[in-house]
Structures are given as C-alpha cells and as structure tokens.
Amino acid sequence: MKMSDRTPPSLQYLAMQSLLSNQALAISALEDLPVLLFPSLFVEVYARAHTEMLKALVQAWPFSCLPLGDLAESPDLETLSAVLDGLHLLLAKKERPSQWKLQVLNLRNEHPNIWIEGYPSMARVAYPDVLTDKPTESCRLMMTEEQPLILLMDLTIKDGAQDVLQARLLQWARERQERVQQCSRKLLILSDSISEIQKALRVVRLDSIQELKVNKFWHRETLKKVVPYLSQMKNLRILQFSRMRVNVTCRYKNFSYSCKYAVHLGQLQHLQELYVHKVFFLYGQLPTILRNLTLLKTLSLSSCPLNEADLWFLSQCPCSRQLKHLRLRSLPLDNFSPEPLRALLEHGASTLETLAQEDCAIMDPQLLCMLPALSQCSHLSFFSFYGNHISISVLQSLLSHTARLSCLRQGIYPAPLECYPHHERWVGNFEPERFAHVQAQLEQSLRDMGTTQKVQICIGFCHHYKYWTFYTLGPDGYWVISIENLPRLSALPL
Structure with a gap:
C-alpha cells in the first residue's frame, strides 16, 4: 500500500471548520472556546471576511494586544471597520465584561511571525513601549471601564488625498477620545497645511511619538503653530527636520522666532538622533538646543547657518563626548578658526564611528x-x-x-x-x-x-x-x- 505524502488535517482544524460553518453557533460558543484556539480562528475568519464573526472575536479577545498589522500587509477598509465596530459595541457598554483583556489594537507590523506561532507568542506580547508611563501589574489586575484602549499606528500627514484607512482610524479615535488613545511611534509630515497637521496632532497622544520626520517646505508661521506640540513630545528619540523658509526682509522676527524654536527643541531631553537640513533658526542657537540633549548620539547639520560660537559650543558640550555619528555638510567653514573643529574631534575621539x-x-x-x-x-x-x-x-x-x-x-x-x-x-x-x-x-x-x-x-x-x-x-x-x-x-x- 502506497502511503500518501499529504498531511491529514488536524482535529483542531476540523473542529474550527465545523464551527465556522454556522456563524451564529460559532459566536455563541466563543465564551467557552479554549484560549489557544483564538489566534487560528481569527486568521480563518479574517481570510473569509466574516465581518459579524470578526466583531464578536474582537469583543471576546482573550489577550492584551490584537496585532492586526501583522495579520496582513495592510488590513482592508471592510476588515478594519468590522474590528472598530466590535470595539465600539464593547466600549459603549457601561461595564466591560470581566473576561475582556484587550488593551491595545496594534496596526504596526512589528511581530511578523506572531500569527504563525499562535497562542504562545500572542500571550507574551507586552504593553507597547510607546509610553514611558505604563500601568503596573497591580493596575492591570484592577482595570476598570475608564482604562483607555490604545490604538497603535504610525501616521503620515501629506497633501492631497489622504490614506483611507488612516483617515478612518483617526476619525474613529477622534470621536471617542475619552475612551480611546491614538498612539504613534513614527510621525511623518509631508504637508504644509497647518489645519491638517493640527487635526492629527490633536488626536495623537504626543508623548507616544518617538520619531518625527518633517520633509516639506514650511513657512515661519507654520512652525510657530506646530512648535507647542513639539515640546509635548517628551519621549522623542529621533527628529528629522528639513527645509524651513526664511523671511529675508524681517531679520528681527527671524531672530525672535529662532530663540523661541530653540527653547522648545532644547526640551527634548530624550533625543538621541537629530537631523537638520536647510533651516534658518540654528544660527546662534546651538547652545540653547544642545545644552540639555545629554543622550544625543547622532547629529547631522546640513545647509544651516551657524556662527563660530555655535561651533565652539558644539565642541565643548557634554554630548560631544558621546557622539557616535556626526555629519557637517554644506556649512561654509573656510573663515572659521580650526580650533573648535580640532576640539570637537578630540572630545569625540573615543566614541565617533561615523x-x-x-x-x-x-x-x-x-x-x-x-x-x-x-x-x-x-x-x-x-x-x-x-x-x-x-x-x-x-x-x-x-x-x-x-x-x-x-x-x-x-x-x-x-x-x-x-x-x-x-x-x-x-x-x-x-x-x-x-x-x-x-x-x-x-x-x-x-x-x-x-x-x-x-x-x-x-x-x-x-x-x-x-x-x-x-x-x-x-x-x-x-x-x-x-x-x-x-x-x-x-x-x-x-
């Protein structure tokens, strides 16, 4: 007798297929479903686009995190809407079910194998590291209906047509701000529309942002309105800022605004990487900006006006002794003394790699x-x-x-x-x-x-x-x- 090379379906798979043949029965059976079956059942329901079953699964989800971003490259709008509808029904209840453990809906792709590995990996996913103020174990055991649900998703603000999924998520969070917190590790701004920028920043929990990249020509007034938000990003690790127009006819205002910007930048005490390209407000302000950046490891200054005092301060400030990566590009230094450059290299000699x-x-x-x-x-x-x-x-x-x-x-x-x-x-x-x-x-x-x-x-x-x-x-x-x-x-x- 010739043995078949095909692996017979497992009893678990057969039971799940039988269960899904009757959605009403499957939904009613969720309360008694073993926890280890939830990940594989969710994958199957997601693949079949059973929206009502998705809603029910979200409400009964037995883990602290639902890593939806790892389930597919990008969830479609129908799937995301079903998940959000399920969460809405749950959040609308006066009291949360005692068995509900979901704290985070994660739309970032950061656990690529978690759905393949299933229950063991899903149970180990911890509270997201986007926030430094995390609930203690005792707080988790005493979760109340006031504990907000965290929506974790990187955001891009751009001109023109917006990402439909992102817009849907932001609108959903905006309407439920008392019970939902929108968190983002990475924020990319490719727009100069202050209304669009403020619309997003008013929803996002600003202390969750760890990486901010601005790559768009901004006018001075735009930055003036955004800077107050910037100073609230107290956990920012990486800041990339490119292209800031200067008003050549208002030198006094340029100087005044530069001082204000520098004060806010200097408050980013967790900053580890700073990339600044084509901005006017660094001239004479490096001491204010760098004085408190004691964790800085990467510094890139490109096409930015500096004076010799800025360079002297850079060579002497505490961060110069721990820099790993330093780039100075398109800075006219031909009329500067070589001494601050020499001192900068001396102080960084034991740490510089680039x-x-x-x-x-x-x-x-x-x-x-x-x-x-x-x-x-x-x-x-x-x-x-x-x-x-x-x-x-x-x-x-x-x-x-x-x-x-x-x-x-x-x-x-x-x-x-x-x-x-x-x-x-x-x-x-x-x-x-x-x-x-x-x-x-x-x-x-x-x-x-x-x-x-x-x-x-x-x-x-x-x-x-x-x-x-x-x-x-x-x-x-x-x-x-x-x-x-x-x-x-x-x-x-x-």
Missing part, C-alpha cells in the same frame, strides 16, 4: 590643524571629506593619518586642487587630464601606507539630486569611475 565633513570649504591650514585629533578617532569606520579644498600634499597627509585607523573601512576624499584650473576648486570644472597626473602619486602613497580602507576620490556631487561621481582604486590597481546616490547618515556603512 564622521562626515562634506562640502564645508575646509582648506589646507584648517585640515592640518585637525589631523592629529583625527588620527585619535580609533573607532572610526566611515569617513567622508569630499567637497573641501585641499592640495595633493595635504591629501596625502590626510591619507597617511586615516591609514592608521584600524577600524576604518571606507574613506571618501576630495579631488585635490591640482585637478582644477588655477588650482582653485571653485574655478572651472574638474579636469580628468589633471587627475591623471596625480593618480600615480596617490597610488604610490596608498601602497606605501598599506591601508585596508576603500578609498574613493569624489570629483563631483549634487545634493539636490542626491548623487556623486567618484574614482575608486580597485584591487587590480586601476581607477574606476562611477556615479552613485549620496547615502543618508542613517544608511552609511557602519
């Missing part, structure tokens, strides 16, 4: 002053120095110092001034024929140093279109030219 000083117009005397401090950055694994104005002799000196860094895997350097007409970086374009004359010198220097880092010579870049052009010295001794996308600081090869 260092980018890009397109800052740094010249030979400044770099020579910084080189001894740079050679002390023993944990550095990525170094980017493209776009600066140095000669071939100073470039060779720079390479000799970075060659001593045993952890350094990649270094990006500027083409020396000798590759440009009149030996001036800002006059004319890069000339390959001139580079051919310095190639031999660079190759010999690299051979003598025995460096293991990947050396790239940048000959052109465009921050607007986010690309760069560079020569890379291959293991065969030949230079290869290529064009690639500029990496974000968070995407650098650490």
Whole structure:
C-alpha cells in the first residue's frame, strides 16, 4: 500500500471548520472556546471576511494586544471597520465584561511571525513601549471601564488625498477620545497645511511619538503653530527636520522666532538622533538646543547657518563626548578658526564611528590643524571629506593619518586642487587630464601606507539630486569611475 505524502488535517482544524460553518453557533460558543484556539480562528475568519464573526472575536479577545498589522500587509477598509465596530459595541457598554483583556489594537507590523506561532507568542506580547508611563501589574489586575484602549499606528500627514484607512482610524479615535488613545511611534509630515497637521496632532497622544520626520517646505508661521506640540513630545528619540523658509526682509522676527524654536527643541531631553537640513533658526542657537540633549548620539547639520560660537559650543558640550555619528555638510567653514573643529574631534575621539565633513570649504591650514585629533578617532569606520579644498600634499597627509585607523573601512576624499584650473576648486570644472597626473602619486602613497580602507576620490556631487561621481582604486590597481546616490547618515556603512 502506497502511503500518501499529504498531511491529514488536524482535529483542531476540523473542529474550527465545523464551527465556522454556522456563524451564529460559532459566536455563541466563543465564551467557552479554549484560549489557544483564538489566534487560528481569527486568521480563518479574517481570510473569509466574516465581518459579524470578526466583531464578536474582537469583543471576546482573550489577550492584551490584537496585532492586526501583522495579520496582513495592510488590513482592508471592510476588515478594519468590522474590528472598530466590535470595539465600539464593547466600549459603549457601561461595564466591560470581566473576561475582556484587550488593551491595545496594534496596526504596526512589528511581530511578523506572531500569527504563525499562535497562542504562545500572542500571550507574551507586552504593553507597547510607546509610553514611558505604563500601568503596573497591580493596575492591570484592577482595570476598570475608564482604562483607555490604545490604538497603535504610525501616521503620515501629506497633501492631497489622504490614506483611507488612516483617515478612518483617526476619525474613529477622534470621536471617542475619552475612551480611546491614538498612539504613534513614527510621525511623518509631508504637508504644509497647518489645519491638517493640527487635526492629527490633536488626536495623537504626543508623548507616544518617538520619531518625527518633517520633509516639506514650511513657512515661519507654520512652525510657530506646530512648535507647542513639539515640546509635548517628551519621549522623542529621533527628529528629522528639513527645509524651513526664511523671511529675508524681517531679520528681527527671524531672530525672535529662532530663540523661541530653540527653547522648545532644547526640551527634548530624550533625543538621541537629530537631523537638520536647510533651516534658518540654528544660527546662534546651538547652545540653547544642545545644552540639555545629554543622550544625543547622532547629529547631522546640513545647509544651516551657524556662527563660530555655535561651533565652539558644539565642541565643548557634554554630548560631544558621546557622539557616535556626526555629519557637517554644506556649512561654509573656510573663515572659521580650526580650533573648535580640532576640539570637537578630540572630545569625540573615543566614541565617533561615523564622521562626515562634506562640502564645508575646509582648506589646507584648517585640515592640518585637525589631523592629529583625527588620527585619535580609533573607532572610526566611515569617513567622508569630499567637497573641501585641499592640495595633493595635504591629501596625502590626510591619507597617511586615516591609514592608521584600524577600524576604518571606507574613506571618501576630495579631488585635490591640482585637478582644477588655477588650482582653485571653485574655478572651472574638474579636469580628468589633471587627475591623471596625480593618480600615480596617490597610488604610490596608498601602497606605501598599506591601508585596508576603500578609498574613493569624489570629483563631483549634487545634493539636490542626491548623487556623486567618484574614482575608486580597485584591487587590480586601476581607477574606476562611477556615479552613485549620496547615502543618508542613517544608511552609511557602519
């Protein structure tokens, strides 16, 4: 007799199929259903789109969290509406059923295998870490009808047509704010509409936001209205702020507003990563912003006006001794003293893993002053120095110092001034024929140093279109030219 390769259905599966053949019977049997069957039953009901059964399952859910975001890539509107309707019926009751344990409806995708693993994993899901003020175990045992239900979902605010599921969820939470709390770990703002921004921020529990990204041209008045919300995001870990228009005719107001913005930013005491690009309000305000950011590990300042006092404070503030990733990009430092840059490297020498000083117009005397401090950055694994104005002799000196860094895997350097007409970086374009004359010198220097880092010579870049052009010295001794996308600081090869 030939045995079949097919695995026979389990008794549990057969029982579940029998139960689902009669929805009315299945709903009435939920109170007596073993807890371990709930996850597999929910998956089956979800797949069949049995909306009435979904409502009943939500009301009888025996776990503290319903990870709906992990059930599918994105729940459809009909499924989400059925779940919300079930929750509405439950929240509308004067007293919650004693067996109801659901505290969190999670629409984030953060437990990808939980529905496959079923009951054991579902029972272990803890209270979400979006809030620092979590209920104690004794509080959980004494849950009352006043305990709010948490809806956990990342939000994107954008212009034009809004995400239908997100809009439905926000509206549902807005109508039940006394019994429902909308929480979001990540908030992405791609709009300059203050009404749309405020509509969302008035619903979301602001201390649940851990990552905020603003990538939209804002006017000064827009930020003025949003800043009070920002200071309430007391658990913010990551802040990315890009593009803020300045009113060139109102310098006094610009200064006044900058002071106010800086005070609010300085209150974000849990901030660990700060990325600021093309904003006017940093000038003279870094001390106010950084003074209390004692947990900061990543700092990226790009195309922002700074004065020398800002740079001095950055080099001396407590966070400079613990920074792991630092990027200064498109900051004109040619008229600044090299001393704050040197001090900044000295203070960060024991912690820095990524260092980018890009397109800052740094010249030979400044770099020579910084080189001894740079050679002390023993944990550095990525170094980017493209776009600066140095000669071939100073470039060779720079390479000799970075060659001593045993952890350094990649270094990006500027083409020396000798590759440009009149030996001036800002006059004319890069000339390959001139580079051919310095190639031999660079190759010999690299051979003598025995460096293991990947050396790239940048000959052109465009921050607007986010690309760069560079020569890379291959293991065969030949230079290869290529064009690639500029990496974000968070995407650098650490």
